[in-house]
Amino acid sequence: MFEKILIANRGEIALRIIQACRELGVKTVAVHSTADRDSLHVAYADEDVCIGPPAAQDSYLNISSLISAAEITGADAVHPGYGFLAENAHFAEVLQECRLTWIGPRPETIRLMGDKSKARETAAAAGVPILPGSKEPLASAEAARRLAEEIGYPVILKAAAGGGGRGMRVVARLEEIDSQWNTARNEAAKAFGDGTLYLEKYLVEPRHIEVQVLGDRHGSAVHLGERECSIQRRHQKLLEEAPSTALTPELRRRITDAALALAARVRYENAGTVEFLLDSDGRFYFMEMNTRIQVEHPVTEEVTGVDLVKEQIRIAAGERMGVAESKVPRGHAIECRVNAEHPRTFVPSAGRLTTFHMPGGPGVRVDTHGYEGYEFPPYYDSLIAKVIAHGADRAEAVARMDRALEFFEIQGVHTTIPLHRGILHDPDFLAGRLSTRFMERFQRGDR
Numbered sequence: 001m002f003e004k005i006l007i008a009n010r011g012e013i014a015l016r017i018i019q020a021c022r023e024l025g026v027k028t029v030a031v032h033s034t035a036d037r038d039s040l041h042v043a044y045a046d047e048d049v050c051i052g053p054p055a056a057q058d059s060y061l062n063i064s065s066l067i068s069a070a071e072i073t074g075a076d077a078v079h080p081g082y083g084f085l086a087e088n089a090h091f092a093e094v095l096q097e098c099r100l101t102w103i104g105p106r107p108e109t110i111r112l113m114g115d116k117s118k119a120r121e122t123a124a125a126a127g128v129p130i131l132p133g134s135k136e137p138l139a140s141a142e143a144a145r146r147l148a149e150e151i152g153y154p155v156i157l158k159a160a161a162g163g164g165g166r167g168m169r170v171v172a173r174l175e176e177i178d179s180q181w182n183t184a185r186n187e188a189a190k191a192f193g194d195g196t197l198y199l200e201k202y203l204v205e206p207r208h209i210e211v212q213v214l215g216d217r218h219g220s221a222v223h224l225g226e227r228e229c230s231i232q233r234r235h236q237k238l239l240e241e242a243p244s245t246a247l248t249p250e251l252r253r254r255i256t257d258a259a260l261a262l263a264a265r266v267r268y269e270n271a272g273t274v275e276f277l278l279d280s281d282g283r284f285y286f287m288e289m290n291t292r293i294q295v296e297h298p299v300t301e302e303v304t305g306v307d308l309v310k311e312q313i314r315i316a317a318g319e320r321m322g323v324a325e326s327k328v329p330r331g332h333a334i335e336c337r338v339n340a341e342h343p344r345t346f347v348p349s350a351g352r353l354t355t356f357h358m359p360g361g362p363g364v365r366v367d368t369h370g371y372e373g374y375e376f377p378p379y380y381d382s383l384i385a386k387v388i389a390h391g392a393d394r395a396e397a398v399a400r401m402d403r404a405l406e407f408f409e410i411q412g413v414h415t416t417i418p419l420h421r422g423i424l425h426d427p428d429f430l431a432g433r434l435s436t437r438f439m440e441r442f443q444r445g446d447r
């Protein structure tokens with residue numbers, strides 16, 4: 001096992017990683033920007049290093065500062081959390097060159113899955129269903145037009161270097177394809193420095209279902225079931241749950257088998273998530289693979305009893321994972337991402353948390369770096385707390401979430417708690433009628 005882990009992140013996930021390290025008896029090093037001096041991850045870590053000014057580009061994304069911090073403190077491994085450098089294959093390689101262990105998949109796996117067109121090709125080669133579309137990146141608008149004609153509209157143009165909803169353009173009909181091609185290509189070139197595009201048949205109202213996998217260096221791979229993540233706005237998830245209301249045991253077996261087939265194909269090491277789109281006929285298709293711990297990992301932890309962050313660390317240390325076999329979910333878990341934003345306008349809301357009382361009681365977990373008196377900074381994402389409710393069934397999880405949010409007292413910033421409570425009382429939500437368009441309808445208010 002490692003002696004000392006440097007956490008290349010901030011906020012609730014940095015704290016979550018510190019918790020796992022404590023339980024494993026591993027010392028921790030927090031890094032922080034000047035804006036995060038009074039952050040809980042700094043307070044709870046054994047050591048801390050200031051790595052730069054507030055702008056993430058100059059601190060949490062500064063590879064040389066991070067490596068210096070690891071060298072100065074004598075850390076032997078680095079956990080990247082999510083966001084920032086978590087899916088940066090170059091960072092993973094540089095760490096290895098500096099004899100620091102990267103707590104994540106091999107760099108080649110990160111790079112492969114980071115190229116969304118190659119990831120699609122790899123999924124197909126593993127026998128995982130993919131949507132009709134391009135076998136390789138598209139050479140021209142002309143090639144896109146020919147292919148779209150063949151598979152039929154609507155289609156979607158996606159950036160190979162994109163992911164998570166950035167650099168995508170839906171094309172409804174032939175007349176739009178040239179202009180959408182240009183827009184998508186320019187956007188991708190500007191955002192990722194790579195204008196490579198591929199194309200897929202567009203599903204109009206799918207669900208987003210993802211499967212958690214774990215693989216170790218000894219050749220074991222397991223899945224830990226699915227998460228339903230359809231409730232999102234502008235590609236930011238708001239509420240996730242496990243299990244999905246859309247899966248029968250048979251469909252669950254097939255989708256988790258598919259995720260494991262992809263993991264096996266690339267000899268996947270560490271924690272990963274295979275994302276699928278599920279259409280209303282119960283057909284599922286590979287979308288992307290995320291090579292990091294995800295924000296919503298706690299819902300899986302609650303229904304499987306597995307500590308995913310501890311497993312990540314064990315796996316990176318070369319140990320066998322502590323999970324002998326794939327899991328079927330026990331009960332139901334829901335996560336609400338409480339953001340420091342106005343609940344109707346979504347305008348970020350920074351400031352001092354003048355009141356901060358967390359809920360507790362049976363089946364409630366809160367992952368947060370917030371505390372009363374904390375000055376919530378404006379420089380980073382607006383996630384202030386994740387409330388996770390677990391119950392024997394979905395109705396109990398919903399009831400526990402609703403009362404947990406009711407008892408969560410936050411003053412000093414606006415939060416999305418009222419929005420979440422509205423979702424929890426929505427008839428479609430309660431009936432499990434979800435799709436990636438749920439929030440569109442919910443916000444129109446035609447309920």
Ligand code: MV4
Pocket residue numbers: 131156163164165166200201202203204206207208229230232235277287288436
């Ligand atoms: C799609 C799609 C429909 N058809 N691909 C959005 C995030 C990125 N990972 C891919 N995304 C989508 N890809 C095809 N072929 C619809 C989406 C999509 C979406 C997916 C998951 C969750 C929310 C979404 C919201 C809008 C669009």
